[in-house]
Structures are given as structure tokens and as C-alpha cells.
Amino acid sequence: MSYSIIISTVLMLSALGVLAAVVLYLVAQKFKVYEDPRIDAVEAVLPGANCGGCGYPGCRGFAEAFVKADDITDMFCPPGGNAVFAAAAKVVGKDAVAQDPMIAVVRCAGAPQHRPKTSVYNGASSCKSATTIFSGDTGCQFGCLGLGDCVEVCKFDAIHIDVATGLPVVSEENCTACGACIKACPKSIIELRKKGPKGKRIFVSCVNKDKGGIAKKSCAVACIGCNLCVKACPHDSIVIENFLAYIDFNKCKLCRKCVEVCPTGAILEANFPPRKKKEEVEVGSETA
């Protein structure tokens, strides 16, 4: 008696299970969503940082757009770089165009000794909030506030505020050029520039659009729009607009002539070997 109950129960449940399986299978077949397997393949290649540097919502979003796209010349994965992008392009059977490695560059050198404080900021520690209230605690309304919105958004631990200067410093190794700090900076100080051979690059470390006199008064290392660099540049790569010089990194040949002539020292060079001192050169030529 008791056995028959057990057997009938097991049979009934098995029958129900089989029925449910058949229904589920049919429904699954009916509502099947085809997903390109290459999307998973591309996503597997990507770094998985979900930084948004490519302009898509996360790596999955990029992979979907990438597989769908007919033309991939405008797409790139900045943190992955050329190797990752080439691997991703291989998945979809396209050729990747190699791009120059980029890096975020902070275009403000107004440390406290160059740019004296004119007021005390006492509010929330957020650049964006401070810019809505006032132009900044120094005479320069364009310069860095040093409250670290860029540091907060960086997912790669690549940007930090230097305690001595109060300005952000970008790490050569960690920066992936994803562009998150550029979007976060309310003063638009940070720019993506070509990393250059062995990290060598030259840039105008200032965004002050005031007339020379006013700019110089508020900050000793401001670009005053004096035109000397434009005249000195043999490659025609510098333009001045709104009393502010800008070096086109695609034209710049890294000759450093502009750095030498800049009267305020607003043009900075990064990762160049130290120059020979003038005296040494003269002494050398005399003995020769």
C-alpha cells in the first residue's frame, strides 16, 4: 500500500517534470535571442575596467558596438592600447590602425609660490562645487583649484595631488588615457596629449586666457601670449589664441626651442635628459 503511494508520487512528479521541461524547451526555442558569440570573445579580450574611456557604457557596451560597427577607425580602447585593440579587431576580422599612446597632461603649474592665494576657501572639497561659487582662491580664474575631482574619478590610481604644489600629478605608468579626469575637471585644465617617444613631450602648462599683464600679475608662470614661442618654432606648431599659446602635438618635433625662449617658463618639457649647462658647453669649446 505504502509502496504504491511512493511509486505513484514519483511517477507523477517525473511526468510533471518532463512536461515542464518540454514546455520550457519550446518557449526557449520560440523566444530565442541570438547573440553574436563574437561579443563575448571581444569582451574577453578587453581589460574589463569599465572606465568608459572609449565612450561606451563599459566594456560590454563597447564590445556590442564594436561587433556591430562596419567601420572601426573611430573606435579605440585607450586603457588596452594597441595590443588589446588589435586582438579585438582580429576577433571580428578587421585591421586595427595603430594609434599613438596618449597621456593626460595637467596644464597648470600655478604652485603657491607662483600663484599667491587671494582668499580662503572653506566649503565642500569638490572642484565642481567650488567653481559654482567663485572663480578660485587665487587671482587666476582659469587655474587649478587643487580639490581633487580628477583624483576621485581615476580608476587606475594614476593621478594624485602633490602636497607641495597643490596640483595634480599624472603617473606615467598608470595613466591609460581613458579621459575620466578630463570630464571631471570643471576648469578644463587636463588634456590628452601624445605620450611621445620615451615619454618625451612639450606642452604649454597654462590655460589662462587673460591679457598678458593680468595673467602675469596673478601667476608668475602664466602664459602671457607674447608670441616668442611662435616665432622660435621652426615647425609652425604653435598658435596663440586669446593670449594663450597652444602646441599642436602632431606637428611638434620636440626641438625644445620654445622652452628656451619662454620668458615665464610656462612651456614645460617632460622626460628629456638634463640639458648641458651653458658653462660646460663654453668650457668644452675653449679647450677644443
Add this chain to the structure above:
Amino acid sequence: MLKTFPKGGVHPAEKKLSASRPIEVLPLPEQVSIPIAQHIGTPATPVVAKGDSVRVGQLIAKSNGFVSANIHSSVSGVVESLDPILDSSGYKKPAITIKIEGDEWMEGIDRTADVKKEISLSAEELIVKINEAGIVGLGGATFPSHVKLAVPKGKKVDVLIINGVECEPYLTSDHRLMLEKADELMVGIMVLKKVLGAERALIGIENNKRDAIAHLKNVSTGYPGIEVYPLRVKYPQGGEKQLIKALIKREVPSGGLPIDVGTVVHNVGTTLAVYEAVQKGKPLVERIVTITGKGVKNPGNYLVRIGTPISKLIEAAGGLPEDVGKVVNGGPMMGKTINSVEAPVTKGTSGVILFPSKESLRGEAQPSCIRCGKCVAACPMGLEPYLLNQLAQRRLYDRMEPERVVDCMECGSCSFACPANLPLLDYIRLGKAEVFAMIRARKS
């Protein structure tokens, strides 16, 4: 029991140092710089060129669209430049700088002190006059007044509310105005009533200005349909929604306007400007500004031409005291610290307050919020400032919208009440701006 708004509010010390000082006329400076964006909305378009000579009351920048306002020269002289000047926040803003020569007024401006009571124009003509005179909300928000007076179809205004609350500590410009220009004020109210078709006009005044209440009660007997109500002293009673709730117990819906509940609120300063524009033909070229603060030799109330450098006002009050930590444009609760005393007085400058350095900084902020809830009790809009603060700090702006951050009117009660001295309002303001940007992006 006196009327007041039920929810939230704080009690900052009043410190109305200049309440007993009559309004004086500030001597003309050598030059004025008149910004072309002194109101909420589109900046005006300059209609003068460098070298033009202008007279007082002449249109120098034309209103640009519906939510915008005309700007008139406040002095007579020669336009020196149209270059941007540093405004009180330290940013460069386009302005018209005029070098003063003499004091010649435009024809048709009645400068006598006689009170002209008959209102001869129709409601439509009155709105045109008010629009032409470039009148904006003089309580500090500087919203163009003609926009508030244009009642949309299907809406009706039965009560006009006149804001004489002046709930900010220190400020006394509205107080003095009510004492000294009561008759003009009443005619101004009659004009606004005619424009809006409102039967009643209620004047709300906080009970710390008893002389003004008594005086206006006395004067208002000569005018039909104007009632004066004393209110319990509580900040921010001068907020539009709070004043409506206190006086007529109606609640403006979230995201709505006072007109949705059949009322419109105007400040007493605006009302006086309306009177002068309509009855005297005088555009908005001057306003009453309080200059005050601890250590100021002669705190007072001055009639100041728009565009006068704030430094002239400080000079008139006895110069900068030795120990000044900051100079605030507006009231101590909602006003903003100014970057330079050379910034001009604008249509929205209700007061200039000099604080000694000891009182200038926020107290040392504690590391974190302990959720004591004092900000929640203080918020007059029924928001949860501690929560909004944390959401903004973590950039979770999408979660701030359902928390109704757009209802925040930035009165600063939360920051005032916070025992940990957290910059609550700074973060809320940031979040509010982000949420507004989100809403705009969604609409377009």
C-alpha cells in the same frame, strides 16, 4: 499666536544693526560698471557703443527674450568700454562701464517726492511699462517681474502677497523702505493688484519690525483690500513658498509655481520699483542697499545707483574696519562672499556685510555625519539634507532626483543647523545642478 510656516526653519541671531538708520543717498562715484546679466534668464544685448553719451534712465541694454530684462544707465556720462569686468564671484562678466559726467536725467522721469495715486493705465499697458523699466525681483533672486505678472490662461490670482519679511539677519533695507516709503508702496500694491486682477493683497512682515507693521497698518486704511499681517520670526520665512504657507495656508506643489495655488509673491522693494516705473516713469536705476557688520563705523541704508563699486559703499559707512575676514553680498544666510570690493552693486544686491575674520570661517568640520537629524528638522522644504549630501558626495545624482533635490531653495538652514559643520548645502547645490542638467538632457 502669530502666523508662520509649519515645517522646519531656524533662528539665527537677528543683529539688525542698521534698523534705525534712515535711507541716505550715496554720493555718485567716478564711474559705474553695469553688468548686462543682472537677472535670471538670458543676458540683455547692449545697444550703446563706446564713446556714446548717455543720460540717467536711458536704455543701454535691451531685453533678450521673454525671461530677460532691460538695463538702463544709472548715471549720465560717456560709455567708456564694453569690456568684461570681474564680478563678485571673481569671474569676468560682460558689462558696460560709464564714466560719470554730471547728473542729467531722461525727460519724462518725475523726480519729485509727490505720491501719485491715480492709476490711469490699463492692466496690459501696466505690464508693458513694468517690462520696459527692467524690473526684477529685488529681494535677491532677480527674477524678471513681468514674467510673474503675466498670468497664464486658465489660471487666476485671488491673493497678491507682498513680501516684507526680511528674514535674513543684518539686512534692513526693506524695513527702512516700509517705514519711509509706505504711501508709494501702497500705490505700487494697487498697481500690482490691478495687473493681476487680485481682490486682496496681504503684506507679511516679521514681528521684529513692529514699527513697520504699525506704520503700514495705519497707512493701509486709505487703500482698499490691503491687509498687514505680523509673522512669527523664523528663517526662511521670506522664501516664497514659506510665506504663502504662513499667510494663506496653501502649499505650492513640488515643481510648481505660486500661481498654481492662485497667488503671486512680490518683494516690497520690487513693489516700490513698480510704483516708480508706472507712476513716475523711472526705470530701475537705483536700489536700497544695507551696509553693515560688526566693526563697521556707520552701518546704514543707502540709495545706490546700480553699478556703483561696493568699495564706495564701504567708504560711506566709514571705510573697511581693521579686521575684516570676508565681505558678503546679500544676507549672511544666502549671500555670497565677494572676491573683490571693486565688484559693482547690481539689481540683486540687498546688502553688503563685513565680517571680522573670527566669524568668517565655517567651524572645523567633523569627519562624518552621525545622522542626528538636525538638518532634517531644519529643512523648510521637508527634504533630507544629510542624505542628499551623501548621495552628491558619491555622485549618485540619479538617486537625488526622486529625493526631490530640485525643491531645495538653498536657504542654508541645514548647514546652519549641522553640529558637525558639514558643508551640506555645497554638496546639495552641486547635486541640484547635476540633476537639472539631467532633466534638461532628457527633455532635449
